[in-house]
Amino acid sequence: MHNFYFAKPASIADAAKALAAEGAQPLSGGQTLIPTMKQRLAAPSVLVSLTGIKEMQGVCTGDGGLHIGAATPHAVVAKEAAKHYPALAALAGGIGDPAVRSRGTIGGSLANNDPAACYPSAVLASGATVVTNKRKIAADDYFRGLFTTALDDGEFITEVTFPIPQKAAYVKFNQPASRFALTGVFVAKYGQGVRVGVTGAGADGVFRWTDAERALSANFSASALSGLTVDPSGMNADLHGSAAYRANLVKVLTGRAVTAAG
Structure with a gap:
């Protein structure tokens, strides 16, 4: 693994500033990025952790939908979304193993957009909205192919909003x-x-x-x-x-x- 500078901002605004640095890359759960760095297939000069941002954590309801902070681990989604969106909670509870579910996040999964990941199917089927530090992106416009999304440089997911189905x-x-x-x-x-x-x-x-x-x-x-x-x-x-x-x-x-x- 190459040397890098590690930043752990406490707010979305601070994270955006840190990601403006040359060679900066966001880190959420790290379930894909860290192994990739260990294999020297990725070498960001600045790693910006998003897991310490309180406003990007947790599950709540409002405006007719379910709001999930992008830094929320799968295990938390499985527990806290169960009452409001059981199918989504069940999906989160079936990802990987307990270690993955305790560290991996919904935002990290969607930003990576692995072609075999579970969350993208729920986002697309729900017609969810991916909220970033810059804008709101409809599910149908977000996914662009293998490991490719509509996210621009310096843009990161802050929240995902799911309309609750019948x-x-x-x-x-x-x-x-x-x-x-x-x-x-x-x-x-x-x-x-x-x-x-x-x-x-x-x-x-x-x-x-x-x-x-x-x-x-x-x-x-x-x-x-x-x-x-x-x-x-x-x-x-x-x-x-x-x-x-x-x-x-x-x-x-x-x-x-x-x-x-x-």
């Missing part, structure tokens, strides 16, 4: 070694329709299965998916599963999520 569920097929999602599907039903977010399967990362959304908006049951297919040409393929296998998993897991939600 019904929702998340089902994932674990990659047993990493516990990332080989494929994971989050289904959320709102008054205006159903949204389906898929992680782990897409060659370009998280995506919405719009055909399923239309079918489920008309009939919220697993049977509504019977005539649908997922094009494997857009699916990821590796030693853990072929594109066709993942395409089939998308449909199977969507049906299971609908059944669990309903």
